[in-house]
Amino acid sequence: MNSYNFEEIDELHWTLGLVHHLEVGLIVVDRAGVVKLWNGFMENHSGVASSNVEGKILFQLFPELPQRWLQQKLDSVFLLRNAAYTSWEQRPYLFHFKSNRPITGSAPFMYQNITLTPLTSPTGEVDHVGILIYDVTDNVTSQLELQQANKKLQALSREDRLTGLFNRGYWEECLNNEFERFNRSQMTSTLVMFDIDHFKRVNDTYGHQAGDEVIRVVADTLREQARKTDILGRYGGEEYGAILTGTNGENAMIFAERLRARIESLVVPYGEHQLKFTISIGVSELTYEHDSPKEWLEQSDQALYKSKQSGRNWVTLFGESE
Numbered sequence: 001m002n003s004y005n006f007e008e009i010d011e012l013h014w015t016l017g018l019v020h021h022l023e024v025g026l027i028v029v030d031r032a033g034v035v036k037l038w039n040g041f042m043e044n045h046s047g048v049a050s051s052n053v054e055g056k057i058l059f060q061l062f063p064e065l066p067q068r069w070l071q072q073k074l075d076s077v078f079l080l081r082n083a084a085y086t087s088w089e090q091r092p093y094l095f096h097f098k099s100n101r102p103i104t105g106s107a108p109f110m111y112q113n114i115t116l117t118p119l120t121s122p123t124g125e126v127d128h129v130g131i132l133i134y135d136v137t138d139n140v141t142s143q144l145e146l147q148q149a150n151k152k153l154q155a156l157s158r159e160d161r162l163t164g165l166f167n168r169g170y171w172e173e174c175l176n177n178e179f180e181r182f183n184r185s186q187m188t189s190t191l192v193m194f195d196i197d198h199f200k201r202v203n204d205t206y207g208h209q210a211g212d213e214v215i216r217v218v219a220d221t222l223r224e225q226a227r228k229t230d231i232l233g234r235y236g237g238e239e240y241g242a243i244l245t246g247t248n249g250e251n252a253m254i255f256a257e258r259l260r261a262r263i264e265s266l267v268v269p270y271g272e273h274q275l276k277f278t279i280s281i282g283v284s285e286l287t288y289e290h291d292s293p294k295e296w297l298e299q300s301d302q303a304l305y306k307s308k309q310s311g312r313n314w315v316t317l318f319g320e321s322e
Contacts, residue, residue, distance in 0.1 A: 025095070025112075025133030028119065031078060033057045033071075036128060045097040045110070064096065073116050077129050083117040088140055099137045111140040160234040162212060163219035171233025171241055172293075178231070178243050179293040182286050190252035192242040193300040194259075194281040197312040199238040202277065210270045211238075214277060217268050225259045241300075249285030249317050256281045256315045264313060278313035280304060285317075 025045070028037035035058050038050040048061070059067050069091070073084050088111040099107035113136050119128040158170040166174065178189050196202075196218060203211040215238060222232055222240060231243040244252050260281055268275040282304025290296045299318040307314040 023135070025131075025135075027058070027131040027133075028128050029058055029074070029131065030128050033059055033074075035061070041133070042095075045100075046095065062095070065094065066091070070094070074129055077116045077118050078126055081118050081120075081126050083115060085116075086114045088113055088136055094131075094133060107137050107141050110135050111137045163216055163234050165219050165222070165240070166231065166233035168233065168235050171231065171235065174231045174233070175241075175243060175297065176293045178245065179286065179290070179296060187246055188248055188286050190244045190247045190249050190283060190285045191296055191300045192244060192252055192256050192259075192281060192283050193235065193297070193304050194240055194256075194279045195304070196238040197278045197280055197308075199277070202275065206270060206273060206275065210273070210275065213270055214238075214268055214275060217266065218263060218279070221262055221266065222259065225255065225262060249283060252283050252285065253315060253317050256283050260313065260315055280307035280312045281315040282307055283315065283317045 022039060022041060025041040026037060026039040027035060027042060029035055035053050035056055038048075038053040042053075043049055053061060059065060059071075073086070076082075077084050091114075093109055093112045094114050095110075095112070097110040097112075099110045113134040115132040115134070117130045117132065118126040119130050120126055121128075158166055160167040165171075175191070181187070182189060196214065199211065199214070202214055215234075218238075218240065219232075219234065222242065226232055226242060226244075229245050231245065233241045235241045244255060247255070260279055263277070263279045266276070268277075282300045282302065284296055284300035284303055286296055290299075303316040303318040303320075306316040310316065
C-alpha cells in the first residue's frame with residue numbers, strides 16, 4: 001500500500017513538473033473564475049509568479065482581459081462540457097505578452113491560439129476549465145510576410161514601374177469590367193485617352209531619361225486631377241488612359257480640358273533645361289450603341305486622332321459636331 005502511495009506521489013510530481021515546463025500556457029479556473037493553476041509559461045511571460053495568482057480571481061488580477069468575451073467562452077464550456085477554440089485570426093491574443101521569439105523579434109506582441117477545455121472531476125462534474133495558450137507568433141509572422149509579399153507581387157503585376165499607374169494589361173481588364181458593369185447597372189462611364197504631343201522630339205533632343213521624367217510628371221498630374229474612383233493607366237509609351245466611372249461625356253470634357261490646361265502650364269526642370277509640352281485628348285462616353293470594350297476604345301482613339309488633326313493641345317469628344 002505504501003509502495004503504491006509512493007508511486008502515486010512520484011507520478012503527481014512528474015505530472016506537475018511537465019505542466020510547469022510546457023511550452024504552452026496553462027491556466028485552470030473554477031466556475032467563480034478563481035485561478036487554480038498557473039504554469040511556468042504563464043509565469044515567464046506575464047512576470048507574475050503562480051503564488052501571486054493561484055487562489056485569486058483571474059479578471060481582478062488582469063482587468064485588461066476581454067472579460068465579457070472570455071466569460072461567455074467559459075460559460076459555454078461549463079454548460080456544454082465541450083472544448084472551445086479561438087485562433088489568432090479571430091482575436092490576435094488573450095494575454096498581451098511580448099514576443100521574445102528569436103525568428104520573429106520584430107512582432108509587436110505574441111500571437112496566440114486559445115483552447116478552453118472542460119476538466120472532469122472524479123465524480124463526473126465539470127467544475128474547472130483549462131485555458132491553453134499557444135504561442136503561434138513564428139507561424140503567424142511567416143504567414144503575414146507571405147501575404148505581404150503576395151500583395152507586392154500582385155501590385156507589381158498590375159503596375160507600370162515608371163509611372164505607378166496601372167499597366168496596359170491590367171487597365172484593359174478594368175476597361176472590360178467597366179463595360180460589363182455598364183451593361184448590368186446602366187450607369188455610364190467615359191473613357192479619356194491622351195498622349196504627349198511631339199514626344200519623340202523630347203527624347204531626340206534631351207535623351208530618354210528626360211523623356212522618362214516627362215512621362216512621370218504627366219502621370220502624377222493625371223493622378224492629381226482624377227478622383228479615387230477613376231481608373232488610370234499607362235497604355236503604352238507616352239499614351240495614357242483614364243476611365244471616369246459614373247461620368248458622362250459632358251463632365252468628362254470638363255475634366256479633360258482641366259487636365260490639358262494643367263499640363264500646358266507645367267515646366268519640368270531637367271538639368272539646365274526647362275521642358276514644356278502639351279497633350280492631345282480623345283473622349284468617348286459609353287452608351288448602348290457600343291457592342292464591345294474594343295469599340296469604346298477605338299472611338300476614344302478616333303477622337304484623339306481628331307485632336308491631333310486640329311493642331312494638337314486639344315480635346316475632342318467622339319461624335320461631337322465639327
